[in-house]
Amino acid sequence: MISLKNIKKYFHKGSVNEVFALNDINLEIGEGEFVTVIGSNGAGKSTLLNCIAGSFLPDSGSITINNCDVTAWPEYKRAKFISRVFQDPLLGTCPSATIQQNMALAIRRGMSRGLAPGVKTKDKPFFREQLKHLGLGLEDRVMDIVGLLSGGQRQALTMLMATMVRPEVLLLDEHIAALDPKTANQILSLTRDIVAEQNLTTLMITHNMKHAIAFGSRLIMLHQGRIILDVRGEEKMQLTVKDLLAQFYRSQGEELANDSLLLG
Numbered sequence: 001m002i003s004l005k006n007i008k009k010y011f012h013k014g015s016v017n018e019v020f021a022l023n024d025i026n027l028e029i030g031e032g033e034f035v036t037v038i039g040s041n042g043a044g045k046s047t048l049l050n051c052i053a054g055s056f057l058p059d060s061g062s063i064t065i066n067n068c069d070v071t072a073w074p075e076y077k078r079a080k081f082i083s084r085v086f087q088d089p090l091l092g093t094c095p096s097a098t099i100q101q102n103m104a105l106a107i108r109r110g111m112s113r114g115l116a117p118g119v120k121t122k123d124k125p126f127f128r129e130q131l132k133h134l135g136l137g138l139e140d141r142v143m144d145i146v147g148l149l150s151g152g153q154r155q156a157l158t159m160l161m162a163t164m165v166r167p168e169v170l171l172l173d174e175h176i177a178a179l180d181p182k183t184a185n186q187i188l189s190l191t192r193d194i195v196a197e198q199n200l201t202t203l204m205i206t207h208n209m210k211h212a213i214a215f216g217s218r219l220i221m222l223h224q225g226r227i228i229l230d231v232r233g234e235e236k237m238q239l240t241v242k243d244l245l246a247q248f249y250r251s252q253g254e255e256l257a258n259d260s261l262l263l264g
């Protein structure tokens with residue numbers, strides 16, 4: 001479970017370029033909840049994930065994961081709880097190492113790394129079994145250098161590696177945005193299966209409103225650093241892209257109304 005209380009995050013505070021990226025975020029995410037996160041460019045989506053992951057610390061507020069206050073923890077210390085998959089498939093893997101060397105690193109998540117661990121003979125059948133689940137034939141290519149894989153194959157491997165040791169929290173930062181539509185759908189299905197099998201607490205940023213509605217158990221919309229929509233269950237299932245667009249334009253309209261008030 002994740003709990004964010006009164007999270008505020010500024011960039012360039014006190015300067016003319018000041019940005020209020022997260023404006024008093026309060027969010028409780030229960031164990032196994034799969035939250036899709038939408039919002040316009042600059043709404044604060046990545047900043048929210050960065051604050052949870054510890055990529056940077058909030059200016060105020062607190063973050064707890066499974067009742068452990070991690071607010072002041074640096075990113076590397078939170079890594080024992082959190083796995084993250086980015087838009088760029090290059091970021092989740094070591095491209096110059098083989099598939100099984102990458103998996104050997106992933107299986108040691110949260111443990112002290114020490115010197116290069118190498119691939120243990122006893123782990124090899126497990127790696128092949130895991131790869132087989134992907135249905136991409138990668139189980140027959142364990143000695144291939146990861147840099148040779150296509151973006152989709154690599155992102156599938158990244159998803160596998162991110163969840164081989166069950167994380168308490170899975171953060172997906174537009175993880176399908178760089179893929180063609182067919183591959184994106186395959187990775188989304190894989191995501192849904194892994195999240196369901198392991199009952200993972202998950203946040204997934206997407207710009208695709210259809211995906212935001214179809215996937216996950218809860219949907220939040222951010223606008224100017226605030227949560228302006230938070231729906232789950234039946235209410236989420238009834239949502240349409242039209243509803244989301246209406247909400248989106250309403251938030252933009254309010255902004256215009258405020259501006260006109262100010263200018264008036």
Ligand SMILES: Nc1ncnc2c1ncn2[C@@H]1O[C@H](COP(=O)(O)OP(=O)(O)OP(=O)(O)O)[C@@H](O)[C@H]1O
Nearest residue numbers: 011012019021039040041042043044045046047048
């Ligand atoms: N490291 C940073 N330094 C300065 N400003 C930043 C930094 N990171 C984010 N911002 C600013 O904070 C605001 C929120 O950015 P963020 O990346 O969280 O938005 P987003 O919703 O993820 O947008 P997008 O959909 O375009 O990726 C933006 O105005 C952005 O310019």
